[in-house]
Amino acid sequence: MRIGVFVCWCGSNIKNTVDVDAVTARAKTMPQVVYAQDVQYLCSEVGQSEIGQAIDTHRLDRVVVAACSPRMHETTFQKLMAAKGLNPYYVEIANIREHCSWVHTDKEKATVKAIDLVKKAVAKTAFAIPLTSDQLPVTKRALVIGGGIAGIQAALDIADAGYPVDLVEKESSIGGKMAQFDKTFPTLDCSACILTPKMVEAATHENIRLYTYAEVAAVSGYVGNFNVTIKQKATSVNPEKCNGCGDCVTKCPKKVPNEFDCGSSKRKAVYTLFPQAVPNKPVIDRDNCIYFATGKCGLCAKVCQTGAIEYQQQDEMIENQYGAIVVATGYELKVPDHLGEYAYGQHPDVITSLELERMLNASGPTSGKVIRPSNGKMPRRIVFIQCVGSRDRHDGNPYCSKVCCLYTAKHTLLLNEKFPGTESYVFYMDVRTAGKNYEEFYERARQQGAMYLRGQVSKVEPLGDADNRVLVRGFDGSLQRQVEIAADLVVLATSMEAQPNAKTLGGMLGISTDLNGFYTEAHAKLRPVETQAQGVYLAGVCHGPKDIPEAVSQASGAAVKAIILFNKGQVKSVPTTAMVEKDRCSGCMQCQPVCPYEAISQEMVVERVHGKERQRAVATVNRALCQGCGACAGLCRSGAMDLGGFTSRQLMAEVDSL
Amino acid sequence: MQSIMASITQSIQQTAAALLAAGEVDLVLGYTRGERPHQSVPFVATTPAAAAQLHWDPFCEKALAPYLMEESYQNKRVAVVMKGCDARALRLMISESRVDREKLVVLGVQCQGMIPREKLEAAAGEPLHQLTLTWQSEGVELTGRKGSQTLSYEAVLSPFCLTCQHATPAVTEVDQIIAGSGEKALVKGKNIPPKEAFSDIETIEKMGAEERHAFWMQQLNRCIRCYSCRNACPVCTCRSCIFDRENPDYLDAAKNQPAQHQFYHVIRAFHVADRCVGCGECARVCPEGIPLHLLNQKLIQDLTQHYGAFTPGVDEVPNPLSCAGAHEVDPFGKEAKK
Numbered sequence: 001m002r003i004g005v006f007v008c009w010c011g012s013n014i015k016n017t018v019d020v021d022a023v024t025a026r027a028k029t030m031p032q033v034v035y036a037q038d039v040q041y042l043c044s045e046v047g048q049s050e051i052g053q054a055i056d057t058h059r060l061d062r063v064v065v066a067a068c069s070p071r072m073h074e075t076t077f078q079k080l081m082a083a084k085g086l087n088p089y090y091v092e093i094a095n096i097r098e099h100c101s102w103v104h105t106d107k108e109k110a111t112v113k114a115i116d117l118v119k120k121a122v123a124k125t126a127f128a129i130p131l132t133s134d135q136l137p138v139t140k141r142a143l144v145i146g147g148g149i150a151g152i153q154a155a156l157d158i159a160d161a162g163y164p165v166d167l168v169e170k171e172s173s174i175g176g177k178m179a180q181f182d183k184t185f186p187t188l189d190c191s192a193c194i195l196t197p198k199m200v201e202a203a204t205h206e207n208i209r210l211y212t213y214a215e216v217a218a219v220s221g222y223v224g225n226f227n228v229t230i231k232q233k234a235t236s237v238n239p240e241k242c243n244g245c246g247d248c249v250t251k252c253p254k255k256v257p258n259e260f261d262c263g264s265s266k267r268k269a270v271y272t273l274f275p276q277a278v279p280n281k282p283v284i285d286r287d288n289c290i291y292f293a294t295g296k297c298g299l300c301a302k303v304c305q306t307g308a309i310e311y312q313q314q315d316e317m318i319e320n321q322y323g324a325i326v327v328a329t330g331y332e333l334k335v336p337d338h339l340g341e342y343a344y345g346q347h348p349d350v351i352t353s354l355e356l357e358r359m360l361n362a363s364g365p366t367s368g369k370v371i372r373p374s375n376g377k378m379p380r381r382i383v384f385i386q387c388v389g390s391r392d393r394h395d396g397n398p399y400c401s402k403v404c405c406l407y408t409a410k411h412t413l414l415l416n417e418k419f420p421g422t423e424s425y426v427f428y429m430d431v432r433t434a435g436k437n438y439e440e441f442y443e444r445a446r447q448q449g450a451m452y453l454r455g456q457v458s459k460v461e462p463l464g465d466a467d468n469r470v471l472v473r474g475f476d477g478s479l480q481r482q483v484e485i486a487a488d489l490v491v492l493a494t495s496m497e498a499q500p501n502a503k504t505l506g507g508m509l510g511i512s513t514d515l516n517g518f519y520t521e522a523h524a525k526l527r528p529v530e531t532q533a534q535g536v537y538l539a540g541v542c543h544g545p546k547d548i549p550e551a552v553s554q555a556s557g558a559a560v561k562a563i564i565l566f567n568k569g570q571v572k573s574v575p576t577t578a579m580v581e582k583d584r585c586s587g588c589m590q591c592q593p594v595c596p597y598e599a600i601s602q603e604m605v606v607e608r609v610h611g612k613e614r615q616r617a618v619a620t621v622n623r624a625l626c627q628g629c630g631a632c633a634g635l636c637r638s639g640a641m642d643l644g645g646f647t648s649r650q651l652m653a654e655v656d657s658l
Numbered sequence: 659m660q661s662i663m664a665s666i667t668q669s670i671q672q673t674a675a676a677l678l679a680a681g682e683v684d685l686v687l688g689y690t691r692g693e694r695p696h697q698s699v700p701f702v703a704t705t706p707a708a709a710a711q712l713h714w715d716p717f718c719e720k721a722l723a724p725y726l727m728e729e730s731y732q733n734k735r736v737a738v739v740m741k742g743c744d745a746r747a748l749r750l751m752i753s754e755s756r757v758d759r760e761k762l763v764v765l766g767v768q769c770q771g772m773i774p775r776e777k778l779e780a781a782a783g784e785p786l787h788q789l790t791l792t793w794q795s796e797g798v799e800l801t802g803r804k805g806s807q808t809l810s811y812e813a814v815l816s817p818f819c820l821t822c823q824h825a826t827p828a829v830t831e832v833d834q835i836i837a838g839s840g841e842k843a844l845v846k847g848k849n850i851p852p853k854e855a856f857s858d859i860e861t862i863e864k865m866g867a868e869e870r871h872a873f874w875m876q877q878l879n880r881c882i883r884c885y886s887c888r889n890a891c892p893v894c895t896c897r898s899c900i901f902d903r904e905n906p907d908y909l910d911a912a913k914n915q916p917a918q919h920q921f922y923h924v925i926r927a928f929h930v931a932d933r934c935v936g937c938g939e940c941a942r943v944c945p946e947g948i949p950l951h952l953l954n955q956k957l958i959q960d961l962t963q964h965y966g967a968f969t970p971g972v973d974e975v976p977n978p979l980s981c982a983g984a985h986e987v988d989p990f991g992k993e994a995k996k
Contacts, residue, residue: 583898584897584898584903585897586754586755586756586895586896586897586898587754587755587756587897588754588755588756588895588896589754589755590754590976590977590980593975593976593980593981594976594980594981594982596982602755609729609732610729612733614732614733617755631982635979635980637896637900637929638896638897638898638899638900638903639900639903639908640897640898648906649905649906652906652907652908653906
């Protein structure tokens with residue numbers, strides 16, 4: 001065996017903290033190493049050709065690259081190996097940057113560690129086995145989870161490219177949060193006017209199948225071949241028979257707070273989410289329905305002329321195959337009742353921005369009028385408080401919710417326009433207007449009379465006057481003094497938060513969530529749409545706070561990723577799969593339940609013992625399903641299961657080398 | 659009146675003779691009297707006449723399940739005498755495809771508990787060969803040169819048997835239960851919690867880290883790596899043991915180093931952690947008297963604490979350590995660190 005070691009400087013990234021000369025000199029003395037060299041940038045064309053020449057000149061058959069994380073350049077070096085006619089898995093990376101130079105300051109000690117890392121890689125590569133990958137077919141159907149604007153956009157783009165898409169939405173209608181909004185910044189378009197055409201297009205698109213009132217219950221498989229179980233909740237209304245006349249809704253005697261209006265209006269137990277709902281068929285909310293509670297009532301069934309009400313409907317589990325999954329599950333708004341100083345939930349005239357948005361909406365609880373919930377009168381002076389629960393390390397979320405600055409500017413503009421004479425005061429920490437035409441929009445809001453006070457509010461309390469107004473105590477940083485404003489209405493810009501079940505769904509999909517519960521992208525800068533799980537892409541706020549144009553752009557990006565996959569039509573299988581040494585395998589099958597990809601099954605082998613044939617059970621790995629996690633190899637008591645690229649022999653060699 | 663031991667013995671002999679005479683099995687694996695006083699050893703009867711040598715008493719400690727995997731038992735129809743712990747091990751072997759249940763006739767014995775010979779000798783205060791034993795309902799009556807005394811069964815039974823919840827194999831797991839007549843249970847419905855029976859565990863838990871390390875060093879460093887514990891263990895059923903493996907050598911057989919001994923015992927304890935049937939064979943066969951069972955018993959207690967009660971060889975597989983669910987706490991996640 002002839003091993004070559006190449007030590008990268010990574011400019012000054014490695015060289016400043018690790019004595020690369022010493023590492024190279026030491027590498028030359030390691031067992032089976034016939035050549036060692038240090039190079040300024042191994043990933044550069046020059047560096048690549050240096051390795052290539054050394055392979056030829058010194059007849060190298062194994063290469064150790066001491067450089068950055070294999071996540072950065074492993075494929076670069078693997079391609080070089082393949083070009084030189086060597087197996088790509090004959091290159092081993094010693095990560096002396098992320099694991100060494102970047103995390104240490106003492107050059108002497110860092111050099112010792114770098115030498116150890118190289119030693120380990122040399123020992124490991126000596127036992128490397130050649131690995132190959134196969135081409136696997138791709139199911140050319142996409143699943144989009146979440147029917148908000150991001151999900152709708154992703155579904156439309158994939159469908160327009162000619163591939164079938166299933167769109168799963170947990171509510172009874174698609175539309176998401178955008179359907180609740182009145183106007184959108186910075187153009188003040190009517191939200192519904194730009195959203196509903198897309199909703200209708202999604203519902204009528206020949207390549208899109210809607211699953212509303214449905215949730216993803218289970219996911220298995222891998223890129224190109226996901227197996228997804230969708231739980232279709234019973235709507236109790238037969239969509240084929242229902243003509244959407246709404247008689248059932250009118251007659252239903254049960255009223256419950258309407259979540260769509262943040263509880264500020266009532267809806268019935270049988271209801272459609274909003275007037276432009278798609279599909280526009282009601283569902284029965286079984287938790288609140290009198291019939292489901294007592295077995296009596298049944299009014300909706302009596303008035304329905306088409307006999308569409310079906311109380312006996314059951315939840316249904318639907319299993320489908322998909323090649324790619326777009327996650328567009330959106331967000332929730334934090335109810336700010338945990339922040340006592342704002343008196344939310346204590347004084348009726350302290351509301352959230354979304355509640356104000358619903359009031360402004362013509363189809364909202366007040367049909368577009370803004371009123372004080374306490375007395376129904378129009379507010380004259382409104383105080384907006386920004387960053388409620390956002391940018392708050394102590395009692396809230398550390399991140400910026402990103403959209404509040406702009407929608408608050410929008411609210412002041414709308415109020416000014418619809419109800420001239422309204423005074424708007426905005427307490428803010430910073431106004432962030434990064435985005436096309438956003439700064440201009442904010443300027444316009446100020447010019448139209450919105451009063452911006454830089455400072456935080458310390459207390460919101462009842463004023464105790466005849467009008468039951470609210471006293472907002474705060475600090476005006478420009479004037480450097482305390483201010484008190486007697487307001488008719490206080491509007492809190494609450495924090496965007498990840499869906500409460502984001503982690504559970506992430507677990508099913510094999511993608512991780514960050515500290516705040518938002519899904520983690522594959523690379524913060526260069527792969528913002530992909531996830532660690534191949535074939536699973538992100539769109540919209542489930543990935544982090546975003547405004548509508550950003551969510552839509554990301555959705556189109558996610559759609560393109562899925563389309564690329566479908567156009568290719570094939571995926572390369574993971575070469576580093578588990579392998580069974582049948583001779584050692586007892587066939588105990590303990591590895592089977594531990595496999596998250598259901599890649600392990602039992603097979604019978606025939607062997608000759610003392611001249612007689614005998615059948616024996618052993619485990620076998622489906623290489624297409626195996627994703628190389630190594631759980632089985634760790635579990636196998638007799639060591640019959642091994643992981644390609646990380647065999648026990650290789651790992652033992654690493655340990656022994658140190 | 660005939661004692662329960664004699665009645666079970668008689669029943670085993672009759673059943674075995676009948677099975678062999680009818681040609682239903684090729685051999686019957688059970689126990690016979692050993693050469694030493696009050697010792698019982700494994701025995702294979704291949705003819706109806708030989709079945710008369712089969713025997714049952716509280717000294718039939720040896721686990722028989724591992725024999726079923728041996729070469730000479732393959733492609734044969736075998737009847738086997740099984741205690742509760744042995745039958746649990748057998749069920750694990752079946753679920754792990756190590757033996758073919760179809761070829762077995764399992765004779766489940768209503769086990770009365772096993773008596774370690776050294777424990778009996780110590781309690782009697784006389785060498786075993788001087789003693790005549792009579793199985794009474796209230797205890798075992800010892801008649802020796804010093805006279806006669808009756809010891810309660812609790813005083814002489816193995817601690818494993820005192821905590822045993824499955825002395826008689828489940829009816830569903832065996833082809834026939836051999837119950838015997840006469841006085842039924844030696845330990846009358848008394849199940850001692852493991853914490854009381856294995857009080858050493860608590861003592862060791864209470865030690866400081868250094869003291870505990872010193873204790874285990876002292877115990878494990880006596881190991882001569884004869885692998886008796888592994889060979890006797892009815893759940894150590896791998897076709898090829900990781901410790902016998904070469905290239906990579908997980909263990910250097912040639913090195914008599916404490917680290918090698920410790921590695922062997924810790925790994926072995928984990929390999930049987932959620933499969934141990936509590937038969938106590940490992941500690942019994944150890945020529946150095948290392949209390950190996952303490953490792954297993956501690957692991958059983960810990961597993962119960964972390965994953966809920968799971969009885970290997972009784973409850974359905976998968977075993978708690980062979981599966982992971984999405985609902986389980988990620989040991990590296992935020993929740994676990996709180």
